[in-house]
Amino acid sequence: MRAQPPLILLRMTLRDKGAVVLKRYQPLLQEMEITLQMHPHQAILNAVPLPLRQQNLQNLISDLLGYRHGETSVTHHQVAV
Structure with missing residues (x-):
């Protein structure tokens, strides 16, 4: 997939x-083409x-950060779910 x-x-x-x-997961997001x-x-x-x-990106990114804020390690699969 290409980032747009x-x-x-x-x-x-x-x-x-x-x-x-966001700082913690920025490398993972970049691998998923979210810059x-x-x-x-x-x-x-x-x-x-x-x-x-x-998609409504503001809600998507905010929800993602809020959902995973307590996690110490997150995989691509967990982000996608």
């Missing part, structure tokens, strides 16, 4: 937990796999 820019630029405000979780640019309290979504472009 999202249909609408997405900037997400990150609270402390969200920033920590985020990190700033101190903000993340900008630069690219996603083509099938995800039609």
Whole structure:
């Protein structure tokens, strides 16, 4: 799959937990072609796999970070589920 820019630029405000979780899982997300640019309290979504472009990406990324924030190790399969 090739990463594509999202249909609408997405900037997400990150609270402390969200920033920590995003930093922890950023390499895994990059392997899955989800590219985020990190700033101190903000993340900008630069690219996603083509099938995800039609999704509500703000909810998808927020839910993913919230769902996995307590995990110490996450696999591709767990992210996909």
